Amino acid sequence: MERIRHWLLPVLLTALQLAYWPGRALREDDPAVGAVQSAAALAAAAALTAGLAVRRRRPVAAALTVEAVLLACLPLPQDATLVHALGVLIALYSVAVRCPGRTVAVVGPVLALCEAGRSVLVLDSGTEAAGEAVVNCVLFLTVVGLGRSRRRWLAGRRSAARELARAESERARAALTERERLARELHDVSAHHLTSVVVTADAALRLGDRKPELTAQALEFAADTGRETTAALHRLVALMRTSAADEESPLGERVAELSAGFARLGLRPGVHVAPEAAPLTGPTAEAAFAIVREALTNALRYAPGSTVRIHVLSKAADGTVDVTVEDDGAAGGVPGGVPAARQRLGGGRGTVGMRERATALGGTFTAGPRTDGAGWAVHAHLPGATRAQRQRAVGHRALRGLDLSDGAVALAVATLPVFAVVVEEPTAAALACGPAVAHALPLLWRRRAPWAVLCAVLATAWLAPLGLAFGLLSPDVALCLATAGAVAECVAVYAVGAFAGPARGTWPVMAVAAAGLCLSFLALAVADGMTQLEEDGGVGLLLFLNVIVGAAFLPPMAAFWGLGAAVRSRRERVRAWEDHALTATVWSAVAEAHEERRRIAVELRGQVLRHADAVVARAEAGDLSGVAAEARAGLAAMRELLAALREVTAPGDTEAARAATTERKTSPQGALT
Template sequence: MYPFRIIEADMERIRNWLLPVLLVIPQLAYWPGRALREGEPVGTAPLVTAAVIAVVVTAGLGVRRSRPVAAALAVEAGMLAGLLLPEDATLLHSLGLLVALYSVAVRRPGRTAAALGGSLAVVDTVRSVLVLDSGLETVGETVVNGVLYLTVVGLGRSRRRWLAGRRAAARDLARAEAERGRAATTERGRLARELHDVSAHHLTSVVVTADTALRLAGRRPELTGQALRFAADSGRETQAALHRLVAMMRTSAADEGSALEERVDGLAAGFARLGLRPAVDVAPELAALTGPVAEAVFGIVREALTNALRYAPGAVVRVRIRVTGTGPGADAGPDGAVELTVEDDGAAGDAGAAEGDGTRAGGVLAGRQRLGSGRGTAGMRERATALDGTLTAGPRTGGPGWSVRALLPRATALPTASPGLRTLRHRALGSLDLSDAAITLAVAVFPLFVVIVESPAETALACVPAVARGLPLLWRRRAPWAVLTAVLAAAWLAPLALAFGLLSPTVALSLAAVGGVAECVAVYAVAAFAGPARVTWPAMAVGAIGLTLTSLALAAADGIAELKDDGGFGLLLFLGVVFGLVFLLPMAGVWGLGAAVGTRRERVRAWEDHALTTAVAAAVAEAYEERRRIAVELRGEVLRHAGEVVARAEAGDLEGVAAQARAGLAAMRNLLAALREVTGPGNVRGPRHGPEERPPHTTSHESPKEAPPSARTPAPAPMAASPSPSPSPSPAPDPVPPPG
């Protein structure tokens, strides 16, 4: 492993230094390299200054991951020193400043990134005032720089949240694996206490009473009858208690044929071991529910608890399952429908906790939307719609936290609904991400910057189509198909304004050309957020067709179609084919990039959710396996001896009663000793069988005539017989210490 770690560290260093080298070398080749190749006079001082700036920028970007703020300040210092050189001398160094600012946004708290970005914007404004002659150009460059910085910070914060989500998922998985390792041990300790409390006292009392009656039989013969009656009663109580315990042990949360309440309780217990605080309330009439509805309820609860564990670790989660129209606050619903509500109080579930910087940015809703893929909610909704039910999920109305509510008919046909365009049902409003606002602002401002350069007088009129085209991008993550439709519709404002004479052809063409970035962003959003590639691939064709139609509308409005009276339509058709092919290539590239990013994101999150759910299910299954194994032991040994105690008591065989009670205590002692053994996860040991025990599968009902020495009870001091004698030193098992 050691050589591999060295290779990995070397690769990390190469990746860290490759980017600054790739930025600095082309800059030096462009200036002063181009000037020297063309024979332009370049002084020694500018050459030395350019070399020093290149070294400073390279060194600064080289430490951008460990010291991002220092890296950004070093690159900015190089940019300021570049004021002594021609403008071309720091052209690519400005890209290095954006890279450094991105690293700050990823690796430092939001306040630091905002303060540094604002400071850089102010410094750039001062530099623009010193370099540029026109006040309009200064304002334009200041606005563009501000939008660029905001976009970079927004993208960096999104990356920071993504990394924080992955670290949180890794912690959850590690905790789940650790709890899985302790599941069997914990279950053994709990069952040992229950076994000791349930049966050891009864069997010990029988042994003490029988031995006392046998020892005093010559002087007090009446004690024999009392001891037999007491042994029969205690044996029956022991049998009843052990039967109840065996029934409880055979309950499995993973057993699909089990009753709904048992499955949900077992699931909640598994998540409780991971830090959640679930409280389950199942209506009595639904406790024994099985079948497809119970499966859907169990799946929705499991997904909701998984989401709560990811986004609100340590939260109190209330799971209520009841019939509609019953219980406090119940809503009216279809007759006989099952109403499921899962609510958490949002503890530790804010976005700031996920980011790790102690800030709260948008509450639980924002944190969940940024960290989650939305597939969990879609999966729960699909379970509900598969049974003609409904599901809603969102922030709680009465306080912080998240709420999931499902209505499932208890008797329904097989599924008839298809998923359809689920994105169209997303809510139009909600918490927005900083990167969404930055990209929207950039898409709206850059066309206006072109308009300011070409025709400043038309800037006010150009604001309407530019803003209308960029504004829908705020919701590109939540409703990508709707956003693409809105962007394509807004693209028609420029041709219409040109047709009515509100904008000049130059401005309209600039808005259409630069504004085409909005279509690219919308197509990317569809590919990345609207589902798998097999569903979103038409987006690239839709985007290309939309751009083609608006381009043809611009051509028609500008009079190109009138070049030939008879061939106008043919010319438009030819231009449509050409434009369509030209636009399809970039749209296909943008869609492919978005599909690749979305697929990778979904795979990562699906693996995390699967691993977490699997670990929790494995912990529950291992605990169940331990219960099942102990139930077999109880049925095979302890219950058999308890039954023999009753049978011998009813037959009047007091010596047989004592022998069977001792044998039962010996079996109990060996079982408890096995429970106290510590085993690793997935390596549950079977109980140790002493010479006085048979394996669980034995069918013989013969009992030993005399218990082995280790199982014999020391003779107690003489005592008066009573129905409930106080146990003296006896073979009662030692108290079992609590687990862990």
């Protein structure tokens, strides 16, 4: 299909040219067409077709090839390249779409100079050659403007596709990342505890006859370790209760809710979220929240009962976020707690995860003991505005957002009236440049302020009547400016339909533009002296002509508005689909991460916590064999859950994880080995 798209237009263009010449001449038995000329025409058609076929991959080479073919066809009759001349415009359009602006600025003038040289060699009159050169320049500028607009559209689609691909990648990694994080937590919090209970109980059972005191110590150790394991698992389950919807909430609300949850677990957090940072959402806010959550988890594990200060600041200028979490060290006495050395069983993965989140956004992260007292401090600096956004902020406000396509369209529209004046009255060309440029200049901002541009274009349309009224312009020059300048109104109407808003709110522009043009032409007629026909009903005639001219202007204005509205509708459909796909992907990532937490929390409550509670109960009852059996069963359930998390190879495949867990539960090989 792609190859067909490359060759279809060049083949069609060549077929039309060959059917016109030499096909028509051969059918009419034109003696001027010989075998040599026919062969040359076929060779030129083949070369031009091959050149245009590579316009998407090598646009500059295609444009130069087409121009070289046209120059080589100069000895042939003028009809031999009549249709082929369109190939230059097609190739230039491809250059404008697929090449940088600097390349377009070089290739465009080169093609224009070559075309001007062809005009001088083909045409007999210098005036005709100059006129054709001006027409070619206008056509080239128009094509360049259309091509740059298409390039901007394609760049936006590629950017949206990259954003969607990034979101898809994040979605694919969301559940996997959550599984890895939770697996580390489960291993650090519980696996060591339950393993030590099994080892201690087995040793006491083997040596109980020779060292009876080991039994009492093992029972006490099992009770303490079981309580610690139960408390740690309850804390982990509480952290996994965050709903999927909460992850789309503002940063300030989420941090406040998180700190309240940790306060119920024994910490004493103090939260300060700056007003600029409170409403933040998106990747930066998500990273800041994750760092706060991980820092509080570490404080709860290593310094239970401590006071924790959380500061989240943001700079409105660039959107950066600074996160600081400090604790004052482990509490001296925590009811039901364990010694500090026992609290520090983590593997240091939490700090690594926080650093990875910060560096993934281009930020910085530091963690270590506080220099101003006891405790631990975590600080992260997360950038907000991207480099592209900062670059867009550079430059004058009025020139922001303009590119080559805007200038090309405005210059082409300004050239048309000047060309019309050159044809009609060459000596007045310099005088016509001012009104023509002033009339087309507002089109530079047609995307940003289409209604204001339309009003400015309609207002500057009165420059021709005013110039005629004050004797600065002749009637012929003023009429040329007004007639050819109507293209500016058409472009402005298209801009209103394409950029001003929904069609239901912009349709009056057709009547507004038609009425504005009628009034300007009426003023031109008045300045030309038509009001002297009062004895023949001149005023009534003018009103009648106004209605007729307005009715004549209305269909083309409706056509341009309809084209703009159709383009806007298509653009909105494409962007709506992109936004929907991106939102769905992001929400899917949030939901999958939440599903992992929910599923693992259910498994913990249903299996591991039950065995951990049973370990405490057996220890308090003095049943050392039961302690060993329950600890072994809890450790087996924990290992089953960890194995299910690690065996899922497809990121985000929560169903596979659930199936793996179920299979291990029902399999006789699911016991501890």
